[in-house]
Amino acid sequence: MANEVKDISREKSGQLFEEAKGYFPGGVNSPVRAFKSVYGTPLFIERGDKAHLWDADGNEFIDYCCSWGPLILGHNNCEIREAVAAQLDKGLSFGAPTALENKLANLIISNNRYLEKIRFVSSGTEAVMSAIRLARGYTGRDKIVKFEGCYHGHSDSLLVKAGSGLVTFGETSSAGVPKAFAEQTIVIALNDYDAVKQVFADFKDEIAAVIIEGVPANNGLLIQEKAYVDFLREITKENGSLLIFDEVITGFRLGFEGAARYYEVQPDIITYGKIIGGGMPVGCYGASNELMSHISPDGGVYQAGTLSGNPVAMAAGIAALSILARKGFYEKLEQTTQQFVQQIKDYIAEKNYQVQLFTIGSIFWFAFTDKTSIRRADEIVHESMEHYKIMHRELLNRGIYFGPSGYEVGFISAAHTQEDLNSTIEAIKVSLDIVFA
Numbered sequence: 533m534a535n536e537v538k539d540i541s542r543e544k545s546g547q548l549f550e551e552a553k554g555y556f557p558g559g560v561n562s563p564v565r566a567f568k569s570v571y572g573t574p575l576f577i578e579r580g581d582k583a584h585l586w587d588a589d590g591n592e593f594i595d596y597c598c599s600w601g602p603l604i605l606g607h608n609n610c611e612i613r614e615a616v617a618a619q620l621d622k623g624l625s626f627g628a629p630t631a632l633e634n635k636l637a638n639l640i641i642s643n644n645r646y647l648e649k650i651r652f653v654s655s656g657t658e659a660v661m662s663a664i665r666l667a668r669g670y671t672g673r674d675k676i677v678k679f680e681g682c683y684h685g686h687s688d689s690l691l692v693k694a695g696s697g698l699v700t701f702g703e704t705s706s707a708g709v710p711k712a713f714a715e716q717t718i719v720i721a722l723n724d725y726d727a728v729k730q731v732f733a734d735f736k737d738e739i740a741a742v743i744i745e746g747v748p749a750n751n752g753l754l755i756q757e758k759a760y761v762d763f764l765r766e767i768t769k770e771n772g773s774l775l776i777f778d779e780v781i782t783g784f785r786l787g788f789e790g791a792a793r794y795y796e797v798q799p800d801i802i803t804y805g806k807i808i809g810g811g812m813p814v815g816c817y818g819a820s821n822e823l824m825s826h827i828s829p830d831g832g833v834y835q836a837g838t839l840s841g842n843p844v845a846m847a848a849g850i851a852a853l854s855i856l857a858r859k860g861f862y863e864k865l866e867q868t869t870q871q872f873v874q875q876i877k878d879y880i881a882e883k884n885y886q887v888q889l890f891t892i893g894s895i896f897w898f899a900f901t902d903k904t905s906i907r908r909a910d911e912i913v914h915e916s917m918e919h920y921k922i923m924h925r926e927l928l929n930r931g932i933y934f935g936p937s938g939y940e941v942g943f944i945s946a947a948h949t950q951e952d953l954n955s956t957i958e959a960i961k962v963s964l965d966i967v968f969a
């Protein structure tokens with residue numbers, strides 16, 4: 533059969549994985565890397581350049597995981613590399629302020645109408661955790677509202693899933709989260725106006741904040757309508773609650789000003805991560821001067837970090853964001869993505885395959901369903917992930933690296949060439965033929 537290709541070698545990756553299991557739980561330092569939802573063992577990556585990755589066995593891939601989003605400029609971008617190298621000569625960390633922090637902050641704030649002041653941290657989790665504390669400290673209220681299907685990092689208040697019923701207290705989604713914490717987090721379905729109204733009716737003066745991903749992209753791609761986002765803005769304002777946009781994925785991805793600009797909504801607090809550090813560990817949260825004046829040392833909400841604003845990471849962030857701020861960067865990337873997606877969609881339509889390709893900005897997601905829109909987590913059929921597993925295996929065997937779970941979205945970077953994209957389209961076509969054979 534023409535479609536048959538040999539499985540790639542995973543000999544060295546397999547050996548490294550066995551060794552890693554002796555060091556780390558599940559052999560990994562972040563669970564989804566363990567390839568539990570797809571075939572085979574994880575690939576141990578040796579290096580990356582532009583849109584390409586090489587693993588320990590010497591297999592080459594075109595990368596659509598992009599380190600889970602940060603690498604919007606691809607691997608080994610020369611401007612970022614040079615900026616990092618220049619900083620290495622001067623030192624790795626001082627635990628004192630540097631001009632680099634000012635420079636990155638200025639770049640961000642002067643190009644973003646939704647922020648007046650920011651604070652750098654070292655991960656998305658930390659950014660969101662701090663934003664929640666700020667919301668609670670500012671409002672003097674304890675409860676927060678989150679949406680089923682949105683991921684906000686692994687802090688205690690946010691590892692909570694919906695209970696049964698329209699509006700219920702959350703149940704912890706991880707062992708080790710105190711029940712008392714989960715009781716402060718109310719979890720409701722996305723795109724459900726009544727549930728939000730009910731929450732505010734039931735807990736009128738108790739809700740510090742409603743938190744939502746700019747565009748939910750951690751559990752499939754659940755694109756929300758502007759009317760719904762506007763509604764969240766209105767109802768939070770009416771009730772003296774804050775609206776937090778978690779833009780750890782969408783920030784600097786859907787444009788320099790992220791989802792706030794896409795929806796033309798002014799959130800009270802915005803969190804960033806991933807792209808902001810150009811591949812280094814950086815997170816950030818920001819808000820108005822007034823709100824941020826509540827953060828220590830100005831205000832009573834404590835938040836700190838030994839390596840926050842790390843000079844090497846700041847240098848990488850400055851180099852990356854300077855490129856993103858250039859005129860036409862996002863227009864070009866989105867156009868490239870649109871063309872890529874459209875060619876695959878045309879093929880799906882021609883073959884009448886039961887799969888959708890959802891997209892926004894330079895993000896895309898395959899959903900094995902005939903539903904033409906999916907806005908809520910419970911609209912995703914878990915069994916359909918079996919199709920993704922097959923597609924993932926076939927793509928890897930053809931040199932295409934997608935995230936190792938059907939719930940993960942794919943990313944296009946500015947380093948993907950037309951040639952990369954064309955060969956990917958061909959591989960996707962053959963892989964879909966095999967999925968639906």
Ligand SMILES: *Cc1c(COP(=O)(O)O)cnc(C)c1O
Binds near residue numbers: 657684685780805
């Ligand atoms: C990745 C992510 C986080 C967590 O960021 P880490 O850097 O992994 O801690 C939080 N929120 C969203 C929306 C994310 O995509």
